[in-house]
Amino acid sequence: xxxxxxxxxxxxxxxxxxxxxxxxxxxxxxxxxxxxxxxxxxxxxxxxxxxxxxxxxxxxxxxxxxxxxxxxxxxxxxxxxxxxxxxxxxxxxxxxxxxxxxxxxxxxxxxxxxxxxxxxxxxxxxxxxxxxxxxxxxxxxxxxxxxxxxxxxxxxxxxxxxxxxxxxxxxxxxxxxxxxxxxxxxxxxxxxxxxxxxxxxxxxxxxxxxxxxxxxxxxxxxxxxxxxxxxxxxxxxxxxxxxxxxxxxxxxxxxxxxxxxxxxxxxxxxxxxxxxxxxxxxxxxxxxxxxxxxxxxxxxxxxxxxxxxxxxxxxxxxxxxxxxxxxxxxxxxxxxxxxxxxxxxxxxxxxxxxxxxxxxxxxxxxxxxxxxxxxxxxxxxxxxxxxxxxxxxxxxxxxxxxxxxxxxxxxxxxxxxxxxxxxxxxxxxxxxxxxxxxxxxxxxxxxxxxxxxxxxxxxxxxxxxxxxxxxxxxxxxxxxxxxx
Amino acid sequence: xxxxxxxxxxxxxxxxxxxxxxxxxxxxxxxxxxxxxxxxxxxxxxxxxxxxxxxxxxxxxxxxxxxxxxxxxxxxxxxxxxxxxxxxxxxxxxxxxxxxxxxxxxxxxxxxxxxxxxxxxxxxxxxxxxxxxxxxxxxxxxxxxxxxxxxxxxxxxxxxxxxxxxxxxxxxxxxxxxxxxxxxxxxxxxxxxxxxxxxxxxxxxxxxxxxxxxxxxxxxxxxxxxxxxxxxxxxxxxxxxxxxxxxxxxxxxxxxxxxxxxxxxxxxxxxxxxxxxxxxxxxxxxxxxxxxxxxxxxxxxxxxxxxxxxxxxxxxxxxxxxxxxxxxxxxxxxxxxxxxxxxxxxxxxxxxxxxxxxxxxxxxxxxxxxxxxxxxxxxxxxxxxxxxxxxxxxxxxxxxxxxxxxxxxxxxxxxxxxxxxxxxxxxxxxxxxxxxxxxxxxxx
Numbered sequence: 004x005x006x007x008x009x010x011x012x013x014x015x016x017x018x019x020x021x022x023x024x025x026x027x028x029x030x031x032x033x034x035x036x037x038x039x040x041x042x043x044x045x046x047x048x049x050x051x052x053x054x055x056x057x058x059x060x061x062x063x064x065x066x067x068x069x070x071x072x073x074x075x076x077x078x079x080x081x082x083x084x085x086x087x088x089x090x091x092x093x094x095x096x097x098x099x100x101x102x103x104x105x106x107x108x109x110x111x112x113x114x115x116x117x118x119x120x121x122x123x124x125x126x127x128x129x130x131x132x133x134x135x136x137x138x139x140x141x142x143x144x145x146x147x148x149x150x151x152x153x154x155x156x157x158x159x160x161x162x163x164x165x166x167x168x169x170x171x172x173x174x175x176x177x178x179x180x181x182x183x184x185x186x187x188x189x190x191x192x193x194x195x196x197x198x199x200x201x202x203x204x205x206x207x208x209x210x211x212x213x214x215x216x217x218x219x220x221x222x223x224x225x226x227x228x229x230x231x232x233x234x235x236x237x238x239x240x241x242x243x244x245x246x247x248x249x250x251x252x253x254x255x256x257x258x259x260x261x262x263x264x265x266x267x268x269x270x271x272x273x274x275x276x277x278x279x280x281x282x283x284x285x286x287x288x289x290x291x292x293x294x295x296x297x298x299x300x301x302x303x304x305x306x307x308x309x310x311x312x313x314x315x316x317x318x319x320x321x322x323x324x325x326x327x328x329x330x331x332x333x334x335x336x337x338x339x340x341x342x343x344x345x346x347x348x349x350x351x352x353x354x355x356x357x358x359x360x361x362x363x364x365x366x367x368x369x370x371x372x373x374x375x376x377x378x379x380x381x382x383x384x385x386x387x388x389x390x391x392x393x394x395x396x397x398x399x400x401x402x403x404x405x406x407x408x409x410x411x412x413x414x415x416x417x418x419x420x421x422x423x424x425x426x427x428x429x430x431x432x433x434x435x436x437x438x439x440x441x442x443x444x445x446x447x448x449x450x451x452x453x454x455x456x457x458x459x460x461x462x463x464x465x466x467x468x469x470x471x472x473x474x475x476x477x478x479x480x481x482x483x484x485x486x487x
Numbered sequence: 488x489x490x491x492x493x494x495x496x497x498x499x500x501x502x503x504x505x506x507x508x509x510x511x512x513x514x515x516x517x518x519x520x521x522x523x524x525x526x527x528x529x530x531x532x533x534x535x536x537x538x539x540x541x542x543x544x545x546x547x548x549x550x551x552x553x554x555x556x557x558x559x560x561x562x563x564x565x566x567x568x569x570x571x572x573x574x575x576x577x578x579x580x581x582x583x584x585x586x587x588x589x590x591x592x593x594x595x596x597x598x599x600x601x602x603x604x605x606x607x608x609x610x611x612x613x614x615x616x617x618x619x620x621x622x623x624x625x626x627x628x629x630x631x632x633x634x635x636x637x638x639x640x641x642x643x644x645x646x647x648x649x650x651x652x653x654x655x656x657x658x659x660x661x662x663x664x665x666x667x668x669x670x671x672x673x674x675x676x677x678x679x680x681x682x683x684x685x686x687x688x689x690x691x692x693x694x695x696x697x698x699x700x701x702x703x704x705x706x707x708x709x710x711x712x713x714x715x716x717x718x719x720x721x722x723x724x725x726x727x728x729x730x731x732x733x734x735x736x737x738x739x740x741x742x743x744x745x746x747x748x749x750x751x752x753x754x755x756x757x758x759x760x761x762x763x764x765x766x767x768x769x770x771x772x773x774x775x776x777x778x779x780x781x782x783x784x785x786x787x788x789x790x791x792x793x794x795x796x797x798x799x800x801x802x803x804x805x806x807x808x809x810x811x812x813x814x815x816x817x818x819x820x821x822x823x824x825x826x827x828x829x830x831x832x833x834x835x836x837x838x839x840x841x842x843x844x845x846x847x848x849x850x851x852x853x854x855x856x857x858x859x860x861x862x863x864x865x866x867x868x869x870x871x872x873x874x875x876x877x878x879x880x881x882x883x884x885x886x887x888x889x890x891x892x893x894x895x896x897x898x899x900x901x902x903x904x905x906x907x908x909x910x911x912x913x914x915x916x917x918x919x920x921x922x923x924x925x926x927x928x929x930x931x
Binding site: 086087370386387399401402403404405406407408409410411412413414415416417418419420421422423424425426427428429430431 | 853860864
């Protein structure tokens, strides 16, 4: 395969998807053999009928249907938050979106129809052959049954419950219902309300007291037709002293016919527990990715969000931790890369609600071409707390003259027994560094890649190795298009 | 007129059309273009609503405190009634205004007048130097949220100070202006306009004071224009009474190779809002924005700043320090904007909050909007109490805890105050701060 040329950028071949989200895709449903009592097709657009349909198809308990319907009302009532968020949100057409697709309805395309650049990216990133077809939308199902069933047995022996949202609420309500919708209330924002109405797929995980799950649990293990990440609902509960790492996403560009993804992730770390949640997001450039993520850390517990945002047209995501118990710890590590036509609007929220809690936010963003990256943060330390500390660092790297970055943190500190420190910097890649490397024989493109990788190196190392390797390769790809 | 039951405060309060008409009559001798502008501003004031909770530019501010009732345009007062005490620094000239009117002055030397320096009341300047004033007066936009109050200021502006420095003139001593509010419910609209031509150099100090402990309303504006190579230092020291509601807005325009330094000292008022806007318009321009706030009791100080870099090779440096005691509250919102063509910009912003009590609250919103890539921009915000080790060091050497804290707090202030080139002025400001610490802070 020939290398990607200097003038091609990762975003160019997706143009056909931007113009017509479903071009080149076989829309005929194929063999529709899903048995149902209801003969109503959810179709496009959102209404009470759609919500009832979803609930019926999943055979949900009445309380879940009530929950969904109440959320739908909240969704309608809330305005779009364009008084602070980008006006691009107004381009979301809620009526044209499909809110529920069962397995037979998922559109797919043939391998030949997959654009060349996507194929090249898979090649460059070293994606395994069988994964490529799934990621490119050629297959609706990722055949991970073999790998998955082994892992499932091992963790099941430890008492770990690892199911999807429907199964979780149906089979184990006594565990999950207690926290479901409590970390992120339905009315938190317009998009958490939307998710609460039409959620489907996602992982519900419970780790019993003292169990330390040895290997990271992956969203891949739970792939099924529903789990395209459109309106996923994830709830992870780590009981006292438990430890678990969860990973989702991948660096390779992910094909999606839906232009709106609105997931909700709730984490609960009980006393002394540790949860690490790793996300790598690289949705196609026509996707609005609006996610609400929050964790509650009880006494001496720790929640760490490791977030990497590379794709999508607009991502709005502010992982947060409510530090509810004494000595709880919250951390957000965030890398964002924004190229032409992209806006990564990410950040972190740390709400301190107990003494001696600490939080740390490190956010690094890279804006290439006309990309725009934004950091929004909230650090809140109410009064009568003592010994709380926060450290926030956000750095932005602007590669090209018309790249753009914004930073909007909001820090509230009460009382004289806490300390908060925030710093941010914006710069371009040092000319001296580039010159130094070019003098030693590297091309400008290679030098830029090295510099940019160096910029995020400290953070990239916190990702599991496979991700950080892919991340480096992806940055190389993005940088090739930017120089010259 | 007011109804018997009002659940929300009126958007115009005491500032009624009758009040405006009376004011307009009192300034009818001023140029027609100025009166027209006042009428337009009045219409805008009447039309604009008070800030709402969802206004981003008023985030964290206590909106219920923005009541416009209980104020009136006050009558004239004499120097004797003011109890004006000299500040004790050598100066090139002095202007004293009270209740929107001129009271007394110490004129600048004849030699300076001959060289073309103008240091006059705004009303005199409107009459004698109309064109010069017209092109600069209130010419800069208000973009940080106080549009309604800025309109009120333009409409009810009575008299103020006007400083004009012609090409190459350098003043060795500072010019001082005193703005007083006297009498219960007095509403004053202080204004200072400073224009420095090419290569001029001067220091101008504004003192904002309440003559008594009444609840006053102050809605002021100061605009600084520094031309090619000019060097301006502007100091504003505000010591309003504890019940005063204050709005102050500043616009600084720095042109080619100009250097402007402004220092704002905030000590008084029940609730005070200060907006400061620096425009770096041409290469080589530099703006240093400094502020020092000491918040007591239940005072609230809201400071919003904007550093806009519109040309390449410009720089700005902001240092805002707040010391919070009792249950005081401060808000700092600073935005650095770099336009796409403003390459090689250096812009820095730092907000430091010293928390001296368990009930104090500090809010920081440092912001950046960067559209040029060859720049160096940083901002930082910290909130913390007095360093325990430093405190212990002093105590171990026999200094009682309270004195140690005061020493360390003044050390905290010194970083800002020491940037002033003028030693007597520096000492005068330290004295004002010391006075505040001596006053009882409510229940203590």
